[in-house]
Each structure stands twice: as C-alpha cells, then as structure tokens.
Amino acid sequence: MSLGTPSLLDRLSLNQQTIRQWSLPELADGCARAGVRGVGLWRAPVRQYGVPAATRLIRDAGLRVTSLCRGGFFTALDPGERAAALDDNRAALDEAAALGTDTLVLVSGGLPPGSRDLAGARERIADALGELAPYAAERGVRLALEPLHPMYAADRCVVSTLAQALDLAERFPADRVGVVVDTYHLWWDDTAGTQIGRAGGSGGAGSTEGASGTDGASGTDGAAASRIAAFQLADWVTPLPEGVLLGRGQLGDGSVDLRWFRERVETAGYRGPVEVEIFNPALWARDGAEVLAEVVQRFRTHVG
C-alpha cells in the first residue's frame, strides 16, 4: 500500500497560502523549478491576477491546480445574505472550472451573530449544498466540505469533525459532495481514522469507531465511492496566536503524526494530491524558494 518516495513527491501540491509572499508568477516559476507539480490556489489572488491569465500561467508552467479555496459561508439567516453567498459560490465554481480543478474547498460558516443554534446552522449548510450540487456537477467540480478544528466553530465553521462533514456529504452523491481531510483540523480526534475509512467508502459508516452501520459503498468501486476530495497537511504547534488563524506549524515541527494520516488516506483508497497548507507569518517572512525547499525536505522526512 505504501507508495515509493518519487510517486508520493509527484503528488505533492503547494497551497499558495503557505508562501503567500509569492505573486502568482513567482508561485508558478518557484514550483516548476522545485519540481512541485501541483498548486492549491485561493480566489482573491487569482481574481486579482485575472482568472484566464492565471489559468494560462499555471498551465504554461506545467502545473496542475489541485484545489481552489474557497467557497462556503452558508450559515447566514438573512435571506439576502444567503442569496449573495450562493451567488458567490456559483462564481467560485465557475472559477474552479476555468482553472481546471475539480475541487472547490468549502469553509461552511460559523454561527450568525446572536445565534446559538449549531444544529440549525448545519441544516442550512445541507440546504446550500443541495442548491449548489447540480451547478457544480455541470461544471465538473466537486464541493469539498472541510471540517475545521472545533476552535473555529463559532466564527468560521460549525462543521468540526470528519463525522459531521460526512453526515452532511452523504446526503448527496459522492462525485458531487466530498470532504477535505486536513491534519491540522483533525489530528486530536480519536475517531479520525475510522472516519477516514468511512470517507474512503471502505465501510464503517456512521460516527462510530468500529460500528457496523449502513455501508454506503457496498458493491461500488472504492475509488468511485470515495468522499475524500482533498488531503491537506499542516502541523499543530503551540502556543496558539491571538485569533488562532495563523499558528499552523511547518511539517514535523508539531504534534501531528503526518505519516499516520497519509497511510490512513491511502488505505482508504486515496491517491490524489497531497497539499501542504500552512498559515504562518514566520514562513511568509522568509525567502519563498527556501521555504519551498524546506517543505519538500520535511515532506520527504515526515510524510513519505
């Protein structure tokens, strides 16, 4: 089941936020020079550069766009805000299709101001997925629901575990709605391994360790039924900074058993891109090429 180092390295993708000091041309050039063949892009810099121009730039550098970050923010109660969010997500799907990626990462949204209704917010996410799934399917893009660490539940994403993400995703066909496995968000959870198996379609449905539940994947090809739309890496380091957004660790610097996660997603049948996504001002203050070389070295040591 383990892949040799060369083929795993071929699957390495650099999320552009990891080296946000780079412009898009610097990113394309830097990745090509380092032999990194995939990039995860963010909407704001892509739109600033222009979607067609960015598409040509990445393609001409011989790179593949592994995901676009991000859509989502589906939890507004106000109908106008909600409609605007859906429109914005349709635009994101158009951009993803133009860039040639099949994955739009979704950060689902937190609680609206004054609300304490987590269950209601999660239902509004399901409603939004239902509205967007046909539009996404027409464009060949999968909605990739990302569970975020529970410390973001109030203000960013009420989907806090892989089990919750799968509970939502499984209401839709697997080729339309998938999930993101991000080590930074999931590392603490003792059910993560079982849920990765569930996401891969290898049994173990329901939010239970070792439970025998509905087997959503029985009789289908494992890969076809897989919900794993993206696999992202960052390490967990402390102390967390104020606001807890920009404290992700370089691979190997923290508490996460990255190799364990890589082996689990592979056992679950995942053979897609392995995207490194680290938000850390210390990395942004350094030379981009040096950071990327370090990412590649750490990836070999701690993931491969």
Add this chain to the structure above:
Amino acid sequence: MSLGTPSLLDRLSLNQQTIRQWSLPELADGCARAGVRGVGLWRAPVRQYGVPAATRLIRDAGLRVTSLCRGGFFTALDPGERAAALDDNRAALDEAAALGTDTLVLVSGGLPPGSRDLAGARERIADALGELAPYAAERGVRLALEPLHPMYAADRCVVSTLAQALDLAERFPADRVGVVVDTYHLWWDDTAGTQIGRAGGSGGAGSTEGASGTDGASGTDGAAASRIAAFQLADWVTPLPEGVLLGRGQLGDGSVDLRWFRERVETAGYRGPVEVEIFNPALWARDGAEVLAEVVQRFRTHVG
C-alpha cells in the same frame, strides 16, 4: 424535570478563578453576602492560605466546597516525573478530603515533548487512574476526569471529548472515577447530548449517537451509576486570546446554549452543584462583588 429558580440558585457554585482578584477570606465573605452557597477552589491559593485554615474559613462562612481543581498531568513518559505526578495527586486527594469536597477535578495532561502518540498518552492516563482510584476511594473523593477543548490536546489534555473521558472512566467503578461536563469545552460537539446521557447512566453507552451498547446502568439507580461528577459553566467568545487560556466568556456573552446543557445534565439525573468557572482578565479587573452579582443575574437569565 425542570427545577424552580430558587432551588437551582441554591446549587450555584462560584469557582474561585472567576474572581481570582479575591483573597480566600474575600471569597468566603463575598459568596456568603451574595447568597451563593458553594465554591470551587484551586490548590495553589488554598495551600498558600493553609488547608486547615481554608477549611475552617469556608465552613464558618456556611459554604460548601463543590470541587477542588486540580489534579492530573498523568502523561509524562519519564518514570521520575510520573511518580512525582502520582504523589502530587495523592496530596491533592488529601487536600480535597480535608476541605470536605468529594470531587477532585483532573486535567489529564498533553503530549510529552516530541511525542505524537495520543493513544499512548491516553493509556498512561488510564494507568494513573488505576493507581489513584483506591487511594481516592479511601478518602471519599471521586476522580473527575475533565475533557478539555481539542485546542488544548497538545499541551494540556489529550482527553478532548466527553466520549473519550467516558471511555476512560468506565474502566473503573462510577463512584471512583467520574467526568466533568464543562460547557466551554464541549459546546461544539454534536455528540455531547448523547454522551451526557451516557454519563448519567441513562443508556447509550459507547461513543455513538443513539447506539444501543452495553448498558452500564441497567438495574442500578440512575444517580448511583452516574459519571457526572461536576457541571461547569462558561461561555465561548471570540476572538480567542494568545495562548487561548484566558478567553472564556461571561454567561450569556457567547455562543453556548447554557440552558440546553443544564437541561441535558438534569435529564441525565444530575442534581449537583452548577459551578461557574470563567477565566477572563476583564472580569479580574473589576470589583469582585459586582462581578458576582452579574454572574448571579446571568445565571438566572441564561441557565435557570
């Protein structure tokens, strides 16, 4: 099942960290004046004042010690550190018994430096509970395992969910090892309600929503089999401060449906103290009596 406001207020306990600007005599006097009849104490200020003197002070003020915080930190790999931690926990159990409380709150410990082995750390917690449980039982004190929010998993407590805490506690008799239900740590978890039911001995064993598993409480009195050793309240507010330790919100200021939790623990059979434990420098900068009056008012509005 709902209790009238007067009897619920009788169960209100003030954890001393909520008004840490108060000395122990100020705490005893302030609570007695405000009609708050329980206090949760911390070891450091109690030891500084002297355990026998603190015991007399609290008793003379007509108050009850609802819990002592805290023991734990069981995850060290080094045998010397481990032995020291066990000794320290025995001292904490002695202090709890002297103070007349039946509850020692345990913060179990994070990952040792350089370790990424969450499962191993959790096993060392189980081992420590096994070592301490007889000593605790002799003193009439229950070990109260507190699941802490997953953002503390690396550096403070690898027990992150009520399900994990119960998985550990259930290896021991219910009157020796219980769990703490703290809204700040558990509010985001969609399995919290089911797990509170499990903790109360009302069925639903195993870490599963609605599962039928081993019924640890069958044929026994609900209260006798209950694992709920303490119920603590704080609200979740953002943004989180650097280090994420001192950002708890006053009741009603944040995202937590406190009444829902109160109703759930009551449905699970819990009738013990309801302890308010808020770590927040903004509260510590104010007049203690004013803060306590606000706590009581918020408690009536958002919990009762």
